[in-house]
Amino acid sequence: MSTGAKPRARLARGAASILVAGTAAAAAFALVVGRLTRSNATPPKAGGAPALSDARMMAIIRSSMEAIITVDEAQRVVIFNPAAEFVFGLAATEAIGSPLSRFIPERFREAHGQHVNRFGETGVTERQMGQHQRVLYGLRANGEEFPIEASISQIRDHSGKLYTVMLRDITERLRDENALKRSREELRELSANLQNVREAEKTRIARELHDDLGQQLTALKLDLSALAHGLGDDTTPETAARLTGMSKLIDSTVAAVRRIAADLRPVMLDDLGLVPAIEWLANDFTSRYGIAVERHVDTDGAEFSGAAASTLFRIVQEALTNVARHAEATRVVLTLTVDGQRCVLRIADDGVGALSDSGDTQRRGPQDKTFGLLGIRERAHMFNGTVSIDTAPREGFAMTVTFALDALQSEEAA
Ligand SMILES: Nc1ncnc2c1ncn2[C@@H]1O[C@H](COP(=O)(O)OP(=O)(O)OP(=O)(O)O)[C@@H](O)[C@H]1O
Numbered sequence: 178m179s180t181g182a183k184p185r186a187r188l189a190r191g192a193a194s195i196l197v198a199g200t201a202a203a204a205a206f207a208l209v210v211g212r213l214t215r216s217n218a219t220p221p222k223a224g225g226a227p228a229l230s231d232a233r234m235m236a237i238i239r240s241s242m243e244a245i246i247t248v249d250e251a252q253r254v255v256i257f258n259p260a261a262e263f264v265f266g267l268a269a270t271e272a273i274g275s276p277l278s279r280f281i282p283e284r285f286r287e288a289h290g291q292h293v294n295r296f297g298e299t300g301v302t303e304r305q306m307g308q309h310q311r312v313l314y315g316l317r318a319n320g321e322e323f324p325i326e327a328s329i330s331q332i333r334d335h336s337g338k339l340y341t342v343m344l345r346d347i348t349e350r351l352r353d354e355n356a357l358k359r360s361r362e363e364l365r366e367l368s369a370n371l372q373n374v375r376e377a378e379k380t381r382i383a384r385e386l387h388d389d390l391g392q393q394l395t396a397l398k399l400d401l402s403a404l405a406h407g408l409g410d411d412t413t414p415e416t417a418a419r420l421t422g423m424s425k426l427i428d429s430t431v432a433a434v435r436r437i438a439a440d441l442r443p444v445m446l447d448d449l450g451l452v453p454a455i456e457w458l459a460n461d462f463t464s465r466y467g468i469a470v471e472r473h474v475d476t477d478g479a480e481f482s483g484a485a486a487s488t489l490f491r492i493v494q495e496a497l498t499n500v501a502r503h504a505e506a507t508r509v510v511l512t513l514t515v516d517g518q519r520c521v522l523r524i525a526d527d528g529v530g531a532l533s534d535s536g537d538t539q540r541r542g543p544q545d546k547t548f549g550l551l552g553i554r555e556r557a558h559m560f561n562g563t564v565s566i567d568t569a570p571r572e573g574f575a576m577t578v579t580f581a582l583d584a585l586q587s588e589e590a591a
């Protein structure tokens with residue numbers, strides 16, 4: 178085989194440029210092929226005597242890193258270039274004269290033959306093959322199937338139609354793409370798992386702070402007031418003042434513990450559910466930042482799974498944090514609605530907005546990574562949700578997250 182030793186890497190390297198050349202040049206090749214095949218049904222051998230331009234064109238076909246196969250109207254091979262020899266593992270001398278179908282896995286043969294005939298009837302000069310199928314497959318001489326990308330062109334001359342197929346083995350590309358897809362999915366799973374672990378940890382710490390520490394402080398406060406009561410009028414003014422100070426300190430510590438616990442994870446999210454937790458979040462936001470939050474929350478009595486409630490809550494929390502940090506807004510409209518089988522969460526502000534839906538990236542260098550919106554997208558993805566952002570400078574920032582309701586209700590979704 179003339180190109181048996183040609184390294185695959187070389188083919189792969191040239192692939193990108195060939196694709197461009199491939200689609201654009203297919204029709205041109207077809208014309209040349211027509212001229213070449215008219216005088217000679219096999220490619221001219223070195224030392225043959227084709228016209229100079231034909232020889233040149235044949236040299237191009239021979240040196241193409243794209244496999245080129247030309248068949249006649251009966252779909253018998255008339256040209257089989259060295260790249261085709263390499264890809265299919267078969268010498269041109271053996272390929273020429275044989276039916277095109279021998280290069281196609283059996284189960285696709287009939288459909289393929291019909292496609293070619295239909296293509297012939299359209300009169301279109303060239304087109305990409307495999308529009309009805311996700312991946313096309315070729316069949317090597319050794320029986321191995323492999324994925325290909327191909328375009329087909331046609332010409333008619335006095336002896337009938339000629340079809341030229343230009344194709345490329347995309348085994349390695351598909352393997353790389355699949356590996357990339359797998360690794361992306363693994364990263365997503367890892368990220369989802371980290372989110373879940375983090376959430377569980379936050380819940381545990383918030384519970385312990387709220388219940389254990391909170392109760393102990395309350396008990397301490399009760400002891401203190403019992404002590405003050407027991408001392409009655411026997412206390413000196415200094416002791417009384419100190420007891421009052423201690424009591425106030427306990428009160429403020431209880432408040433701090435509650436705040437820290439709620440910041441970690443509001444207990445009401447687990448105890449009362451999503452809607453009261455969002456109410457609390459919005460009120461807390463307004464009292465902290467003085468920005469009004471107009472609420473339209475109507476979940477139509479839908480019950481969310483624990484993980485989904487956490488996700489929706491965290492999305493609102495991150496969006497509100499962004500409003501406080503970036504928006505310079507005076508008002509936020511928070512909408513959570515269930516409409517048939519869809520649940521839509523939208524947080525929109527009237528602030529300064531951003532240049533693009535991933536934020537104002539032009540001002541940022543690659544080292545200034547931001548994770549809030551990315552985290553929102555990842556959280557939404559865990560429930561097959563989609564995130565869309567509508568923003569422009571001075572036109573506010575609106576984020577809409579849409580879910581299928583059943584994904585938010587199934588305990589398994591996360
Ligand atoms: N409500 C908003 N108004 C204006 N700009 C916003 C708003 N929300 C986000 N942005 C822009 O989008 C960018 C990305 O937001 P993102 O939450 O991903 O990152 P961040 O808030 O800057 O940092 P962090 O990773 O701590 O969340 C922000 O830096 C900001 O420029």
Ligand SMILES: [Mg+2]
Pocket residue numbers: 495498499548549550
């Ligand atoms: Mg943020």
